[in-house]
Amino acid sequence: MTTEQAIRARGVTKVFGAGGLEYHALRGIDVDVARGEFLMLAGPSGSGKTTLLSIVGCVLAATSGSVHLFGEDVTALAPSRLPDLRLRRIGFIFQGHNLIASLSARENVALVARMQGFGKQEAGRRAEALLDRVGLGDKVDNLPAQLSGGQRQRVAIARALAGEPPLVLADEPTAALDAQSGLGVTELLRELCREHGRTVVVVTHDSRIFHLADRMVHIEDGRIVEPLLEQAS
């Protein structure tokens, strides 16, 4: 493995259930993602793409195989070390934005930085700068309920970047958005991550945003079936 690789997955399998009720979500995935690459994982529902994203994001354990993030075998880490690794190395963007309803946009974004140890003022300042960058500089005090779907997803992007993680994982970030908003949000994510050389993996089946990917990996029935599209980054 070269140090240029952000992600290296080998022989990753995931089996849910046991006995006669086993379900093979992943059947031996091998994939490499270069540093700074904007990769999209595509495939039909139930194909295993979100399961792979969860394993790469260290929120789900693989049944077998290994995953290296920036050269470190995270599948060999003790479970107790994973929360801190997620906090410092991975930014998450969820399908349903998953903002904390009781916190304002600024506080949601600042939360990660504050948990990383930044003071309230500094975290707030960084959050405001990020919200300004995603076009929500005038909405910093709004609660999630006071924002549109597209605006919430922009807050979620700002939160994912607030801890300055080298890796950003996004699960269907455009699923709840209209075409215009979906495209805008993905373009924004790509732009912000590219500025800092962040590696991004986006799970999606939204063909309207495929063209933004550096590379696409297609998964079906728990296996990588073929690269659909490759673009120069």
Added chain:
Amino acid sequence: MTASPALPRLARWRVLAELGLRMMLHDKAKLVGTLMGVIFAVVLGVQQLSILFGLLQKNTMFIDNSAADLWIVPPGTTTLQTGGLMSDGVLARARSTEGVALAEPLLFQTATLKKPSGGTEPVTLVGTSLPARLGGPWNFVAGGPEVLEQPDTVVFEDSEREKYGGLDVGSVRELAGQRVRVGGFTWGLLPFGPAYAFTELGHARDLTGVPADKMSFVLVKVRPGQDVDAVKARLAERIPELTVVTRSEYSRSVVITLLKEQLGASFATSTSFGLIIGFVIVALSMFSSVLDNLREFGTLKAIGCTNLDLALLLFCQAALYALAGSLIGLGLVGQMAEGIRGPKLVPIVPPVLLAIVPALMLVVCVVASTLALSRIRKLEPGMVFR
């Protein structure tokens, strides 16, 4: 790649404590519901305890206000009530015991007061020896201790005046078949039995037919500088057929007896009931709050919170519920105690309860939050991707 060094825990926990508070305040219905549970538990529990303490005080106030250091009582005596009589030989032995400054007889008998309209009312007639007046009346609202020096005079309980047929100072009534004059009134001297009525010892003996050499108790004051326990030991040695107790021992014995035989079980049940109901409400409210916000907790886990972090968040919420609920509840109990306060019952909220109640409610709320915590512990951070 390696994870950065762990953060100072306190700074991180402060963030989570703030988040816990914000989540609490955001869901106002749950906030009110949970607080109501704590307040209910505090009000029911403390109100029951304050009434219990008030009732116990009514039954120990005579001993506590007797001005005697030691009591000589019949063997096996655990409460203050009319019982067997002792002879004046006891008195003589007590008075001649080293360290005794004063030993005075006290008569404690039930008598019947005849009402002008017909019918009778019982009173606990207390005969006190003058001029020492150990075990004499206190808390006067009319007249004073000196009225006992007037012949045929009795001091009655002010709150029972109407019940006794409209007594006034100077009224003449028939007590134990003899005419007596009302010399004054005390307030609030009502034990579980009939109210206390005080008169001079000789007069009390005349009214109740007790011989002049008989008495219910002997009350002792020790000489200044003398050790009460040492005098007690000497008296016990000289009067082995009776029991010598200090004032505080006697008072404690009354409390223990009442708790064991009459009050303890009933008040413990109602107080526990309040705590259990409060516990259930808090547990269900916090659990329901976690279920409602399961996705938020999952998100927090996904972005790097540990189970310990989230346990702290719940602990802070539980502590705030306990503190706020206790303060509101204690305030309400204080108001209720003032409302209930009367001659027959003065609810007592000992200052120590102000510290114990929030601490107890903290334990209740923290234990109640474990149900919610168990749900969070089982929560997989990967659920946020589903």
